[in-house]
Amino acid sequence: MREVTSIKTATLLNAAAKYTNVIFNLLATSILARILSPEDYGVVAVVTVFSTFFLLFADIGLGSGIIQNKDLNDDDISNIFSFTIYLGLALMVLFILCSYPISLWYGDSVYFTLGVCLSFSLFFNAINMIPNALLQKEKQFVVIAIRTVVVALISYGVAIALALLGWRYYALVFQSIVSAFLAFAWNYRSVKLRIHLRFNYNSIKKILNYSIFNFAYEVLNYFGRNLDNLLTGKFIGKVALGYYNKAYNLMLYPVSYLTYAITPVLHPILSDYQNERKTIYDKYIRIFKVLSLLGTFFSVYCYFAAEEVILILYGRQWQSAIPCVRALSISIWFQMTAASCTSVFKSLGDSKTRFYSGVIYVPIQIVCIVIGIIVGNIEILSIFVAVSFIVRFVIEYYFLIRRCLHESLVKFYRDLLPELSMVLVMSVIMILIKRIDVDHVIISALIKGLACGITYLIMLFLTGQYRYLLSLVPKKWRK
Known part of the structure; x- marks a missing residue:
């Protein structure tokens, strides 16, 4: 298979897969949201938060370390892969054991059963870290793109079938299991990896110094990203968590499917220039501007059309999620750009500075979440979470632009003035349009x-x- 080395070409391939996947994802979640209740989503959201935390320990930064280190041989990679199998098994057992106290904490025995089921998803996601990182390192973006679409089709098909059969939250859990297993099976067949019953720890030591700070950052980021779900489910309730989680995930659609079409290819490609900071900055700033420009549109539209988006995608039973969507949409612009920071930090090999930025902004995120929980209102919680993402943007770009890339922050923010003017003008127009009374929700969304x-x-x-x-359009099409 031909190796893809251009950021633009790799991004287009990844985007094609992501945007095909988003169609299936939106269609599937729209169907599931009409079959399952907010409580079903709230129950799964709680268990998923804990499984995500365990998954952090499955990777401990090894995947990004494999991409960054150009001196690892095949035997080193097989040793690291073998280590993740043992680690995945240990975490799987530990997660099953922890599911019981989780069920006691939330006062519902169903969390134990769901925890046992999700432990299989945790295992396959854990052992998939290295095969997936290897595909990225080899720039096999076509393989990744095809896999993404096929796995989504099959896993969501299974989820819809189970939901129609009345399996409730188990339909969502089995979607996760099927997706994790198929992704691993596909990736493992696509790369050359051997399993060693006795692995050489020296191979792991080669990337440990780089990986450990990535892992430490991910642990910090986990609490900043997931404490809202943990506390909402406990102190406000499962139904409220269902509404909030649905709004939060909807806000992540433009962030995930626009930003993540680009960010997965940035690290493996920019890491080739890890000793050329000016080159990395010049290449990155063009990507940053694209994300920033796209973010302005989606922030404004999602804010003013939150009601239409919820009603069209999920139906009237999810109306309580509308204020949350409106509040969280304010942060879309900032999240779309900041989501790309991670790849640049990694490509520079400066995981330590990235960790330091997390040490500053994660406590601020936690304070914002706790304030929202104390108020006991998911709309207020959404506002504070949105504010925390804006704070994160400011702090993270200070460390990236000034401390890592040694570029001017004044120039960086001055380049954002056009986007700010666009937001202001679009907001004025949308306020005027909002005065038009349209009864049909689809027509209103279109207007x-x-x-x-x-x-x-x-x-x-x-x-x-x-x-x-x-600049994203091929040159021959611009003529």
Whole structure:
């Protein structure tokens, strides 16, 4: 298979898979949201938070270490892979044991059963870390793209079938299990890996110094990202968590499917220039501007069309999630750009500075979440969570631009002024459009989409920012 080395080409391949996947994802979640209740989603959200935490210990930064280190041989990688199998088994057993106290904490025995089921998903995700990292290192983005689509089709098909059969939250759990197993099976067949019953620890030591700070950062980031779900489920309730979690995941759609089409290819490609900071900055800033420009549109549209989006995608039983979507949408612009920071930190091999940035902003995120929980209202919680993401943006880019890349912060923020003007103008237009009384939800969504989209395009040309988006188009198509 031909190796892909261009960021643009790799991004387009990854984007094709992501955007095909998002269609299936939206369709599947729309169907599931009409079959399952907010309580079902709330129950699974609680267990998923804990399984995600255990998954951090399955990787401990080894995947990114394999991508970054260019001196590892095949035997080293097989040793590291063998280590993750033992680690995955240990974490699987430990998670099953921990499921019982989790069920006692939330006062529902179903969490133990769900924990046992999700332990299999945890195991396959753990042992998939190295095969997936190896595919990224070899820049086999076509394989990853095809796998993403096929796995999504099959796993969501299973989930919908089980939901129709009345399996409730187990349908969501089995979607996770099937997805994890198929992704691992596909990746393992795509790479050359051997399993050693007795692995050589020296292979792990080669990337441990780099990986340990990545792992420490991920642990910090976990609490900043998941404490809201943990505390909401305990102190506000499963139904409230279902609404909040649905709104949060909806907010992540533009972040995930626009940003993550780019970020997975940044680390393996930019790591080739890890000793050329100026080159990395020049390449990255163009990607940053694209994400920033796209983020402005989705932040404004999701804020003013939150009601239409929820009703169209999930139905009227999810109306209580609308205020949360509106509040969280404010942070989309900031999250879309900041999500790309991680890849640049990793490509520079400066996981320590990234960790230091987390030490500062994660406590601020936690304070914001605790305030929202104390108030006891998921809309207020959503507002504080959105504010915490804005704070994260400021802190993380200070460390990346100033401390790592040694570039001017003044110039960096000055380059964001066109986006700010676009947000202000689009918001004014959307406030005026909102006064139009339209009863049909789809027509209302289309009117708001057209008004926001046309204003956005006009502002792109007036500010001259269209050239950044135009750079994504192949040169032969620009003529």
